[in-house]
Amino acid sequence: MGPTTETTTEPMAGPATSAPAPAKQPPTSGSTANQRKAQRGSATGLLANLALVLYFAFSLLPVLFIVALSLKTNAEQTTTYLWFTPTLENYQTVLGLGDGGSSYVRFFLASLATSTGAVLVSLLIGIPAAYAAARYRFKGSEDLMFTLLSFRFAPELVVIIPLGVIYQQIGLYDTIFGMVWVLQLVTMPLVVWILRSFFQDLPAELEEAALLDGYTRSQAFLKIVLPLVRPGIAAVCLLAFIFAWNNFIFPFTLTSGDAQTVTVSSLAFLGGNQVRFNLVAAGAVMAVLPPLVLALCIQRYLVRGLSFGAVKG
Amino acid sequence: MATIDVRSVRKKFGKLVALDDVSFSVNDGEFFCLLGPSGAGKTTTLKSIAGLVQPDSGEVWLAGQDAGDIEPNHRNLAMCFESYALYPQHNVFDNMASPLRSPVLRLPDDQVRERVGRTAEMLGVAHLLDRGVDQLSNGQRQRVALGRVLVRPANAYLLDEPLSHLDAKLRTSMRAELKRIAHGDLMTTTVYVTHDYVEALSLADRIGVIKEGRILQVGTPQQVWDTPETAFVAQAFGKPRISFVSGGLVSDNGTIRFISSDGAITVPVPHVEAAAGEPVRIGIRPRDLTLYTGAGPQPAGHERLDGVVYVLEHLGRQTEVTVRIGESLVSVVAPRNDVGGLTVDDKVSLLLDPARVHVFGDSDSDDGRRLSR
Ligand SMILES: Nc1ncnc2c1ncn2[C@@H]1O[C@H](COP(=O)(O)OP(=O)(O)O)[C@@H](O)[C@H]1O
Numbered sequence: 309m310g311p312t313t314e315t316t317t318e319p320m321a322g323p324a325t326s327a328p329a330p331a332k333q334p335p336t337s338g339s340t341a342n343q344r345k346a347q348r349g350s351a352t353g354l355l356a357n358l359a360l361v362l363y364f365a366f367s368l369l370p371v372l373f374i375v376a377l378s379l380k381t382n383a384e385q386t387t388t389y390l391w392f393t394p395t396l397e398n399y400q401t402v403l404g405l406g407d408g409g410s411s412y413v414r415f416f417l418a419s420l421a422t423s424t425g426a427v428l429v430s431l432l433i434g435i436p437a438a439y440a441a442a443r444y445r446f447k448g449s450e451d452l453m454f455t456l457l458s459f460r461f462a463p464e465l466v467v468i469i470p471l472g473v474i475y476q477q478i479g480l481y482d483t484i485f486g487m488v489w490v491l492q493l494v495t496m497p498l499v500v501w502i503l504r505s506f507f508q509d510l511p512a513e514l515e516e517a518a519l520l521d522g523y524t525r526s527q528a529f530l531k532i533v534l535p536l537v538r539p540g541i542a543a544v545c546l547l548a549f550i551f552a553w554n555n556f557i558f559p560f561t562l563t564s565g566d567a568q569t570v571t572v573s574s575l576a577f578l579g580g581n582q583v584r585f586n587l588v589a590a591g592a593v594m595a596v597l598p599p600l601v602l603a604l605c606i607q608r609y610l611v612r613g614l615s616f617g618a619v620k621g
Numbered sequence: 622m623a624t625i626d627v628r629s630v631r632k633k634f635g636k637l638v639a640l641d642d643v644s645f646s647v648n649d650g651e652f653f654c655l656l657g658p659s660g661a662g663k664t665t666t667l668k669s670i671a672g673l674v675q676p677d678s679g680e681v682w683l684a685g686q687d688a689g690d691i692e693p694n695h696r697n698l699a700m701c702f703e704s705y706a707l708y709p710q711h712n713v714f715d716n717m718a719s720p721l722r723s724p725v726l727r728l729p730d731d732q733v734r735e736r737v738g739r740t741a742e743m744l745g746v747a748h749l750l751d752r753g754v755d756q757l758s759n760g761q762r763q764r765v766a767l768g769r770v771l772v773r774p775a776n777a778y779l780l781d782e783p784l785s786h787l788d789a790k791l792r793t794s795m796r797a798e799l800k801r802i803a804h805g806d807l808m809t810t811t812v813y814v815t816h817d818y819v820e821a822l823s824l825a826d827r828i829g830v831i832k833e834g835r836i837l838q839v840g841t842p843q844q845v846w847d848t849p850e851t852a853f854v855a856q857a858f859g860k861p862r863i864s865f866v867s868g869g870l871v872s873d874n875g876t877i878r879f880i881s882s883d884g885a886i887t888v889p890v891p892h893v894e895a896a897a898g899e900p901v902r903i904g905i906r907p908r909d910l911t912l913y914t915g916a917g918p919q920p921a922g923h924e925r926l927d928g929v930v931y932v933l934e935h936l937g938r939q940t941e942v943t944v945r946i947g948e949s950l951v952s953v954v955a956p957r958n959d960v961g962g963l964t965v966d967d968k969v970s971l972l973l974d975p976a977r978v979h980v981f982g983d984s985d986s987d988d989g990r991r992l993s994r
Pocket residue numbers: 634637638639657658659660661662663664665666
């Protein structure tokens with residue numbers, strides 16, 4: 309006997325197996341139970357919402373407090389009540405619009421430059437690094453990743469003295485470039501570690517398919533892989549920017565004027581002959597704007613991106 | 622179009638040996654099926670050909686040239702992945718157009734549209750061209766993945782279980798379609814991976830049977846069916862499966878006979894390359910046996926085996942009867958009418974042409990090497 313399709317013996321198609329739909333329950337007995345259930349459901353829902361609102365108010369209170377403080381006069385700056393006549397005087401003082409004169413705008417721009425620069429450099433180097441770390445395993449690759457992470461949890465205080473000396477000697481002290489460089493300690497581990505998990509979540513067969521379609525490895529990366537990790541890049545952009553923006557110890561020790569950032573310059577309002585909490589508050593409110601604007605711009609990707617590790621195509 | 626030569630390829634993943642000295646060659650324009658159970662190393666073999674897996678040793682030659690230094694994107698091979706590997710950010714059209722727009726081909730837009738349209742039509746996905754990949758069923762995804770291969774000219778097609786997620790009816794019609802394409806005017810060399818022996822038998826010019834990273838046999842469908850090299854190959858083809866009976870060989874007036882361990886079955890096995898006394902097992906395909914109901918004369922040259930009905934299983938117009946002979950179970954497929962009123966424990970007889978008996982070694986170390994002829 310030869311190999312013919314006769315060798316298959318599929319069972320004959322049986323009669324349709326789907327049973328008739330079960331008869332509907334008489335509506336009366338079921339619906340009351342359902343209503344009770346729904347009531348109970350909406351009651352717990354209401355409680356949950358209430359709890360959320362309370363928590364929302366609780367977490368927004370400090371923000372409200374700072375905004376209020378930034379609108380108070382010198383006389384009222386140590387009060388805690390929220391009923392007062394608001395004034396924009398503090399903002400004018402901080403921005404140097406009044407007579408006092410201030411370098412806030414310059415500090416602000418320095419912050420913007422160092423943070424943006426740090427994030428861009430980290431992305432430029434960190435994206436390929438994260439991709440390589442996700443795809444190519446070699447002896448010691450895990451150790452390398454761990455070393456990178458250790459920059460993050462080693463206290464910055466450990467390195468500031470040698471860094472300060474080195475920066476003074478090679479002329480990086482108080483320069484934007486120097487700040488961008490040193491902030492890599494903050495942003496790079498974040499970028500590499502988070503993006504690696506995004507790359508790992510993508511099946512390697514996507515790139516393999518692109519290779520066989522005739523694209524080069526770099527084209528496969530740019531055309532296929534990179535667009536798929538956009539949410540991750542958005543999330544990591546924001547996180548890295550916030551970390552760089554908020555960093556205090558590096559600008560505090562490595563800058564004095566030209567490259568000084570808002571975080572450090574706010575200190576000036578606390579020194580001197582009068583402590584000016586209201587000016588600090590006004591500076592802080594304005595300093596929140598860049599991360600906030602960035603977050604709003606990339607909001608579209610953020611929800612998917614911040615739950616990182618959970619992306620699937 | 623090209624030949625493919627796989628030469629002694631070995632590949633380990635950690636301690637696991639995925640490919641153990643795999644060698645076979647595929648002729649120009651040939652449709653070659655790689656048949657094996659899951660985990661046998663079929664995908665790894667295919668990816669080695671494509672250059673996506675680096676063999677630990679051994680070589681892959683394409684079109685008479687060592688492909689070791691050729692990057693996957695320059696091998697001009699098209700592959701259909703078991704996991705589909707469709708680009709999630711692209712719709713069906715762009716997925717299928719991807720190889721046509723790549724730097725290797727870079728076809729003009731109207732040709733891309735024309736080719737994609739034609740291929741989609743053929744695969745029955747023309748109405749899905751605007752859909753996102755995430756809006757497709759698995760069967761549709763699989764057809765799109767196949768489309769991304771068939772849409773383009775290539776040295777060879779590498780297809781990794783391309784029909785596995787289609788429902789039975791669609792699978793049969795797609796099989797016919799593939800056969801038409803494969804044997805049509807293009808005659809593109811194809812390596813087709815499957816675990817379905819019917820697909821292999823119906824599509825292949827030649828079949829390679831792979832198990833645990835080793836190629837057990839390469840041959841035409843006729844060869845692997847008629848003269849399986851090992852017991853494993855024998856049981857890989859045919860449903861119901863071939864029945865095995867263990868026993869030994871004895872010499873009886875110059876002819877060699879097989880006697881089952883319990884002595885209940887004895888058949889002459891004239892063409893066997895083994896000495897008397899050797900432990901062997903015989904394999905009998907269910908369709909090489911006939912149910913003998915006692916009516917009519919017993920045909921000459923056939924051996925008669927007597928036993929009792931153990932299980933009856935109806936397969937539509939035919940019935941699989943498992944018969945217990947001594948301690949062995951032997952299956953036979955008989956027309957439903959012949960089975961008539963048989964029930965379990967009824968006495969039945971089977972007729973067997975000794976020329977159809979396959980004799981294999983009985984050790985598992987060599988997968989039961991063929992001893993017949
Ligand atoms: N990238 C890999 N890493 C580790 N093990 C693998 C990898 N790819 C395949 N294997 C293993 O190699 C063996 C053969 O796999 P594969 O070629 O996919 O088999 P098949 O396609 O025949 O089912 C399996 O045991 C599988 O688990």
